[in-house]
Amino acid sequence: MNPPALRALLADSLTLWGVAGRVEIADDSIKIIAGEKVLHVTQAAPAEAPMRWWLISETRRRPAASMLGLLRSLRYALNATSAEPARARVAAPS
């Protein structure tokens, strides 16, 4: 995923979660600044497979195996989770 596309997706995600912040393309990462928090998203190296992404804060590095996992980690890191996280529920087959 190229940096502009990743930046756009993450910026949209912040908007969706109601987080005031900005997303920038940095030298080797995508930088997310929201209030006091500064986070970086980088692509994992091929040798780190099955991990695809790293979410890096001042205190820790969290791996994610998919974009789904990355978004979930980012949302938690930004304290932007809703009171009752919705999970996809599939109705019984008819």
Add this chain to the structure above:
Amino acid sequence: MIPVSVITGFLGSGKTTLLRSVLRDPAYAGSAVIVNEWGDIGLDHELLETSEENLLGLANGCLCCATRGDLARTLIDLAARRRSGAVTYHRVLIETSGLADPAPILHTLLMDPSIAEDHRVEAVVTVVDALLGAETIARHPEAKQQAMLADRLLLSKTDLAPDTSALEGRLAALNPVAPILRAVQGVIPPDMLFASAARPETLQHWLEAIATPGARHSAGVETISILREEPLPAVVLPLFLEALAEHAGEKLLRMKGIIRVAEAPEKPAVLHGVRHVLHPIQWLEDWPSADRRSRLVLIGQGIPQWWPARLLEALEEEARA
């Protein structure tokens, strides 16, 4: 499986009149009818000409909140009586109260395993008063919600409102995937209302509504359309739906889609969802038209226009890597 349809619409929109007309059709005369009324004294069910044992009133509360449990119990009890031969019916029609939000009702119908065992949701029909509908939608969020969640919108009292173009425009902006039908003197062929929304012949309208990708906005409601030329790897679908539910579930009112899956491109997958609750994916034997692109419509509030498409691209790229 017993088909269940929901008739909703704001107070005074003409739901009971419609139901009376439907029940006069021989094909629908044997329907079980559940009428939910708001208030201590129910009247609507008195106005319906159907057999006593097939008519049930749920008074003193709204189906979408206070009496959801009653709805479940009623349907389960009815089905048990049907199995024992005590009652005979081939479909269920539920008339909600005028203030009901259809979403929790659909949630109950779809997610309660005891109901889903015997029933399948067929269609949500929303009755809109042709004369007062625009003002009602502007003033009452319940009416707006009912319009947004409809599979079909039915204009009633059209004899009182010769020009409904403004109302139809408003309804199309709120819910571009629901056909707008008109009752003629309160009458409309019931099959036009209750044909399953997932049948190939009924897909065409909402497929036409998403001829162009992007988003349309109407007073806080966005309709976001996604078109994909290339088939999607099957693994992307559950990931996308999971992400959609997790991050946009609260803001997503309705979702419909027809997807060309790479592993079975000749058999399109039909998606239906209300908020974070998804109908099981239906696989059609063939495409309903020559257009074999994947198409998805999301109706929501506060979902960034390009977020779903960007997410889908990201997941697809991961799947192909």
